[in-house]
Amino acid sequence: MKWEKLSAIRLIEELKSGSITSEEISAYFLDKIKKVDRILNSFITLNEKAVEEAKKVDKNGRKGRLAGLPIAVKDNITTKGIRTTCASRILENYIPPYDAEVISRIKREGGIIIGKTNMDEFAMGSSGENSGFGPTKNPRDLNRVPGGSSSGSAAAIAAGLAPLALGSDTGGSIRAPASFTGIVGLKPTYGAVSRFGLIAYANSLEQIGPMGKNVLDTAYLYSIIYGEDEKDSTSLPSPPLSIERISDFEAKGVKVAVLTDLVSRVDEPVKKMFERGINYISEIGAEVNEVKLEGIDLALPAYYVIACSEASSNLARYDGVRFGVDCRTNLNWRDAYKEVRKLFGKEVKVRIMLGAYTLSAGFFEEYYVKAVKVRRRIRDGLKKLLKKYDYVAIPTMPVLPWRIGEKLDDPLYVYLSDALTVPANLAGVPAISLPIGLADGLPVGIQFIADEFEEEKLFGLAKRFEEKAGELEVVDL
Amino acid sequence: MKGELEYLADLVLLELTREERREVAKRLKALKSILKKLESVEVGEEPPFLPTLRLKLRKDEPRAFNVEELLSIVPKVKGRYVKGPKTI
Numbered sequence: 331m332k333w334e335k336l337s338a339i340r341l342i343e344e345l346k347s348g349s350i351t352s353e354e355i356s357a358y359f360l361d362k363i364k365k366v367d368r369i370l371n372s373f374i375t376l377n378e379k380a381v382e383e384a385k386k387v388d389k390n391g392r393k394g395r396l397a398g399l400p401i402a403v404k405d406n407i408t409t410k411g412i413r414t415t416c417a418s419r420i421l422e423n424y425i426p427p428y429d430a431e432v433i434s435r436i437k438r439e440g441g442i443i444i445g446k447t448n449m450d451e452f453a454m455g456s457s458g459e460n461s462g463f464g465p466t467k468n469p470r471d472l473n474r475v476p477g478g479s480s481s482g483s484a485a486a487i488a489a490g491l492a493p494l495a496l497g498s499d500t501g502g503s504i505r506a507p508a509s510f511t512g513i514v515g516l517k518p519t520y521g522a523v524s525r526f527g528l529i530a531y532a533n534s535l536e537q538i539g540p541m542g543k544n545v546l547d548t549a550y551l552y553s554i555i556y557g558e559d560e561k562d563s564t565s566l567p568s569p570p571l572s573i574e575r576i577s578d579f580e581a582k583g584v585k586v587a588v589l590t591d592l593v594s595r596v597d598e599p600v601k602k603m604f605e606r607g608i609n610y611i612s613e614i615g616a617e618v619n620e621v622k623l624e625g626i627d628l629a630l631p632a633y634y635v636i637a638c639s640e641a642s643s644n645l646a647r648y649d650g651v652r653f654g655v656d657c658r659t660n661l662n663w664r665d666a667y668k669e670v671r672k673l674f675g676k677e678v679k680v681r682i683m684l685g686a687y688t689l690s691a692g693f694f695e696e697y698y699v700k701a702v703k704v705r706r707r708i709r710d711g712l713k714k715l716l717k718k719y720d721y722v723a724i725p726t727m728p729v730l731p732w733r734i735g736e737k738l739d740d741p742l743y744v745y746l747s748d749a750l751t752v753p754a755n756l757a758g759v760p761a762i763s764l765p766i767g768l769a770d771g772l773p774v775g776i777q778f779i780a781d782e783f784e785e786e787k788l789f790g791l792a793k794r795f796e797e798k799a800g801e802l803e804v805v806d807l
Numbered sequence: 808m809k810g811e812l813e814y815l816a817d818l819v820l821l822e823l824t825r826e827e828r829r830e831v832a833k834r835l836k837a838l839k840s841i842l843k844k845l846e847s848v849e850v851g852e853e854p855p856f857l858p859t860l861r862l863k864l865r866k867d868e869p870r871a872f873n874v875e876e877l878l879s880i881v882p883k884v885k886g887r888y889v890k891g892p893k894t895i
Contacts, residue, residue: 410880427880428880520858521858534857534858560863560865563860563861563862563863564858564859564860564861566861627844628844628845628848630841630844631841631842631843631844631845632845634838634841634842635842635845638838642819646819664820667820668820668821668822669822671820671821671822672822674821676827676830676831676834677834679816679821679823679827679831680831680834680835680838682819682821683812683815683816683818683819683821683831683835684835684838684839686815686818686819687815688842690818696845696846697842697845699850699855700845700848700850701845702855702856702857703850703853703854703855703856704845704848704850705855705856706853706854706855706856707853709856739833741833741834741837741838742837742840742841745837745838745841746841756856758858
């Protein structure tokens, strides 16, 4: 039996019925990872105790809503006793003494952490190429990038190496790889999922979110991880989410706004596929409206100022004393600090430096103050739009996945590819990416955005859309 | 650019190799070209947007803890004691 071909929800049914044990399914996926991941490089660390933990879940009667299902976790989410590197050589040997809140919730429901997935170092990147442990490959075309920064989680799902995965999204890091690999990924409302245990890059923008083969699987994992947490002072209570209501969602008559300014700037193959997506939206009975949102072109500069400013502050802690590799040296403090920080990759260094620049005297008013005010305008504009319309629809990525290494000499191309995903992070609203289909054999994703805490509504429309567009099959490698 | 690059690197306690300098300069230039759009933006007295923090302090009451559990996360343990590096 090829278990990776089944949905996560079906696998849980199989586990609950006893037709397969957690030990068998965990061993199956671990074995597949060991065989296939030499090609993909989607995992940094495997949980060698996964089978042992699965046996315990079996012994206890496969209780909980996950009933012993293996789950892959992005390597910037802390896991007690399992190395957590953020794909950085500076955290190469870091073994956290505690679980992130989302991990505790998964374990409470009987989930098995199968391993930690590759990513752009400290979640800084859109392609998956900026990892200190080597780039991840896109299972749909091994010469191409899988998108980032949750590159490993997306590639693992698309290649059938895990039934479900966690990612994190600061400016599109769940949705971009979901789009490039042809899977489903949700960036939740800011505050809906606890960030306790998420290693910080840009606190005011990032959220942990679920990734899966299809909409219902993704919704199912979300239903386990969301909810207020007293350990995260930015977390908020969410309305209850029902998988049944998502399955029964009625799309007839809902109003969808298409942001024409953003759509006009995407590459031709993506535009063509997006037009097909718009037709699907109409065919499921939704009303499509073309609209403009003033100032949306300022989202990208505002995002980079805010994200890099926060990164510059957050990453100051890696000094080899409190965090980072142990640096026993006779050097003075300043030189010792520099010695440890040599281990940061190039992209991390760039963003720390840009953050110091935008926060420095003389540039603070010009960049940071303007960026947080522009953020207010974008949030107000999007929320006003979402009062008139139920959803906003745009492509997830403006381009098709590029070849690995192809854009190393064109960093602007890579930075500009975030243009369609950052508005949702700035506004704090939820956004989901799911496949429309293939263009030139490569996946193209559509992104739906809804108002804060409307994840159920978002999954509902996505489910109806998926029935029209179809799921993409797991790749056999 | 070179002077500014070195100044910025030193400010954030980073050292760049010659190869990194070239690459970092290229990427910084690309990002700054994106940021340029903000320079012409007029902003008024509108409040900035930052997510709300809801500071909820737990009650200040003593909590029991499990010594074995705490010691299980310590790298080196001798009996029920934490073993630290030799300093003298």
